[in-house]
Amino acid sequence: MPRRSNVKTQPSQSEPTILDVARKARVSKSLVSMVIRGDDGVSPKNREAVLNAIEELNYRPNAIAxxxxxxxxRILGVxxxxxxxxxxxxxxxxxxxxAEELGYxxxxxxxxxxxxxxxxxxxxLxxxxxxxxxxxxxRVDDPIIERAGRVLPVVVLNRDTSATHSDSVTNDNIAGAGLAVEHLAGLGHTRIAHIDGGGGAGASVRREGYLRAMRRLGLGDHILTVEGAFTENGGYRGACELLKSAPLPTAIFAANDISAIGALRALEEAGLRTPADVSVVGYDNTSLAALHQISLTSVQQFGTDNGRLGVECLVERIEGKRSTPRHEVHAPTLVVRSSTGPPPNEPKTLS
Amino acid sequence: MPRRSNVKTQPSQSEPTILDVARKARVSKSLVSMVIRGDDGVSPKNREAVLNAIEELNYRPNAIAxxxxxxxxRILGVxxxxxxxxxxxxxxxxxxxxAEELGYxxxxxxxxxxxxxxxxxxxxLxxxxxxxxxxxxxRVDDPIIERAGRVLPVVVLNRDTSATHSDSVTNDNIAGAGLAVEHLAGLGHTRIAHIDGGGGAGASVRREGYLRAMRRLGLGDHILTVEGAFTENGGYRGACELLKSAPLPTAIFAANDISAIGALRALEEAGLRTPADVSVVGYDNTSLAALHQISLTSVQQFGTDNGRLGVECLVERIEGKRSTPRHEVHAPTLVVRSSTGPPPNEPKTLS
DNA sequence: GCGCCGTACTGGAACGTTCCATCTTGCAAC
DNA sequence: GTTGCAAGATGGAACGTTCCAGTACGGCGC
Incomplete structure (x- = not known):
């Protein structure tokens, strides 16, 4: 079967460019560019012609070029x-x-x-x-962040960093942990344990907040921390570890909601009731904590706000409106649900 | 304070380019390009020189150019x-x-x-x-998908579409709904209701699967559907609607896990126990369903696999290895947990 | 010594835009 | 009728790569 060649089988396999539009509208490419970018100073007649050509050719600007x-x-990397x-x-x-609102x-x-x-x-990115x-x-090391910060604006969310160039948006983990411990102490708990977040971002600060609050409240002797992770399993393992101690803690402050849920599972498997035997507090107040079946008391930080604010910090820098670092620290609040209550009258020990 | 100008304060504010590297390594830009792309046919001496220059200048290829x-x-839009x-x-x-594995x-x-x-x-995108x-x-209309499909390869996940150009990866929603209904019928339920997904992708198909299964099992007279949504509130509202019927359904098949959780909340608020009074089945088998406090029986579809397969379909097209549409339909399975059980002995009616 | 080949390397064109300096034109002012 | 000016329109350079056609040159066969 002979192939006919040179018969311009494919008028334009690739997508139309500004040049195609210009030809069709019988104007220069510069004029087309002006119309696309919304420049004024284009005659109505030509603007119309260009818009029609764009429509007919199904032209789409090439963001790469x-x-x-x-x-x-105009892209924010996340x-x-x-x-x-x-x-x-x-x-x-x-x-x-x-980002959408700000045109990115x-x-x-x-x-x-x-x-x-x-x-x-x-x-x-x-x-x-x-x-x-x-x-x-x-989870990357500070120098990595530092190095990126030398090339472009960087905002770090929900993690402390020593990187000097960059902005950050965090919540006050020390205060948040304090809220959790104070709430539990206020209910009468003294043996309040902490399952930490392992190597996760913010884990060590929450741990520190726990330690400080315990000491401040005169509960320094009851300090008990075990290693966990920001995962369900991390919380589960941490709680299992705690269950080996005697007498048992009457309350657990977990490093985040997911790990708190893991802890809840461990407690239930051990035959302990929440909150009658052991109270549990999480961190982040995610949608999980709010689920009625879980109803976890949790320290709230506002994820949506963090994201929003992070974008704002970044755009300020990008558009040169600010060149000094900005470190935004939000005050967390406590959302009390039914995973916390007064401690049992007599201390429990696992048989 | 006088400002000294023209003192070349900024040797190069912008990032180094391939040209800077070439100058430093005393070779042509083409050679640098070859080294970067891993071309062979570059003498070891020059390769070394180029690599050193890249290192010293902290050069980073410009993906845009x-x-x-x-x-x-080499970007997949999602x-x-x-x-x-x-x-x-x-x-x-x-x-x-x-995508990472395939170099995108x-x-x-x-x-x-x-x-x-x-x-x-x-x-x-x-x-x-x-x-x-x-x-x-x-949630967009088919013509939108169709139009995109004329310009580039498109894969639609978890939604039926009439767009002829594009590939799709779905699970067999008809079969999945069938699994749910059969499971419930097998436990002895007859009054099995359905809370649908409203206008969400796949909602109407799951609804259809429910209807067919009910008829197939001879339960056509007990068909009962209400409108919901793929959200917790959607499920909650749907369940509230169902609670108005008498006698109450003894089982509910919700359009997805989140809405099933909403339904569970409505039931509990109405004083009904799950599964003693009403059994509930969800869809998707998300991590939520697996949470021990929720323990929702759910139709499993494998999200990770869908994503993986979607990428594979797309890359096949991008790299020209295939030009005929491919429609992948996965068989769902049922994961039974503790939200389902036999129906109560005597029919309940809400007082 | 000449021609030839293969290896290593190079410069220019191209990708599709934006931006700037420049050109054209029509009209008001004198 | 000339000048000046503003509004409108335009061509070319630039952005930082890749790719291609080509050059330079050393070595080999005869």
Missing amino acids: RSLVERRT MISDLRNPFFGDVVSGIQIR RVLFNTGDCVPKLEEAAIES LELRVDGLILAAP | RSLVERRT MISDLRNPFFGDVVSGIQIR RVLFNTGDCVPKLEEAAIES LELRVDGLILAAP
């Missing part, structure tokens, strides 16, 4: 450490909404909590020349 | 309808991992379940010239 010449992408944690669902939502696109990424992968994820970077509870 | 000339971005639903956490995770970046986006916003989100598009349970 535009970014190259403008030397900015590295999320843990996509499974519903807290970050809130954060992402806040970021997305505010958002490029999400994750490194699955593995420092090396997170580093690669960040690198990949840098190669794309995003205009700014949001790191949500990153 | 590369994309422009290569006319591809529009997620609902970031809050943990099911999509799984999907995203699968997408991210597989991922750009996430959402339209918050609002068709108009979703359309804008898709448009924004198209302007970025992503190499392919994954739409996870989109």
Whole structure:
């Protein structure tokens, strides 16, 4: 079967460019560019002609080419450490909404909590020349953040960092942990234990907040911490560890909601009732805590607000409105639900 | 305070380019390009020189410029309808991992379940010239998908579409609904009601699956459906509606896990026990269903697998390995937990 | 010594925009 | 009728890469 060649079988396989529009509208490419960008100073007649041509050709501006010449992408890069944690669902939502409002696109990424992968994820965003970077509870080392901060604006969410160039949005973990401990102490608990977040972002600060609050309330002798993680299993393992102590703690402050839920499971499996035998407090006040079946007392930090504020900090920097670091610290609040109550009258010990 | 000007205060405010590297290594820009892309045919001496220069200058390739000339971005665009639903956490995770393996970046986006916003989100990805598009349970109209499919490869996840150009990955919602109904009927239930997903993707198919299964099992007379949504509130409202009927249904099949959880709340508030008075089945088998406090029987679809497979379909198309549509339909399974049991001996009616 | 080949390397064009300096034109002012 | 000016329109350079056609040159066969 002979193939006819040179018969312009494909008028234009690739998408139309500004040049095609210009030809069709019988104007220069510059004029088309002006219309697209909404410049005034284009005659109504030509504007109309250009718009028609765009419509007919189904033309779509090429953001890549535009970014190259403008030397900015209008994209905010976002590295999320843990996509499974519903807290970050809130954060992402806040970021997305505010970025949209301010005229930026958002490029999400994750490194699955593995420092090396997170580093690669960040690198990949840098190669794309995003205009700014949001790191949500990153697990990477400070120098990595520092180095990124030398190239573009960086905002770190929900994690302390020594990186001097960058902004940060956190909640006051010390105060948050204090709220949890004070609430429990106020209910009459003394043996209040803490399951920490392992190596997770913010874990050590919450731990510190727990320690300080315990000492402040004169409960220094009852301090008891075990290692956990920001996961259901981490909380489960931590609680199992606690169950070995005698007498048992009457209250547990877990590093976040997910781990608190793991702790609840461990307690139930051990035949202990919540809150009659052991009270439990989480952190983040995620949608999980609010679920009626779980009804977990939790320290609230406002994920959506964090995301929103992070975007605002970033855009301030990108648009050169500010060049000094800004460190936003939110005051957490406590949401009391039915996982906490007064301690049992007589101390429990697991048989 | 006089300002000294022209003192070359900023040797190079902007990031180094391939040209800077070439100058430093005393070779041509082409050679640098070859080294970066891993071309062989570069003498060891020059390769070394280039690598050193890259290191010293802290050079980072500009993906934007590369994309422009290569006319591809190596980015997969992903529009997620609902970031809050943990099911999509799984999907995203699968997408991210597989894309990484195949050498693509991922750009996430959402339209918050609002068709108009979703359309804008898709448009924004198209302007970025992503190499392919994954739409996870989109709410936009078919023509929108169809139109996108004419410009680039599109894969639709978890939603039926009439768009002929695009691939899709779904689970067999008809069969899944059948599993739920059969399970309940097998336990002895006859009055099995359905809370549907409203206008959500896949909602009408699950509804149809429910209807067919009921008829097939000879329960056509007991068919009872109410309108819900793929949200906790949707399930709650739907269940409240069902509670008005007499006699009450002894089992509820909800359109997804979140709405099932909402239904559970409504039942509990009405003083009904689960599963003693009313059994409940969800759909998706999200991490929520597995939570021990909720322990929801649920139809499992494998979000991670869907994401992974979606990426594979897309990449096949992008790389020209296939040009005929591929429609992957997975068989769902049922995960039985403690939200389902035999019906009560005597029919309940709400006083 | 000449031609030839293969290896290593190079410069220019291209990708699709934006931006700037410049050009054209029509009209008001004198 | 000339000048001046503003509004409108335009071509070319630039952005930072990749790719291609080509150059330089050393060595080999005869």
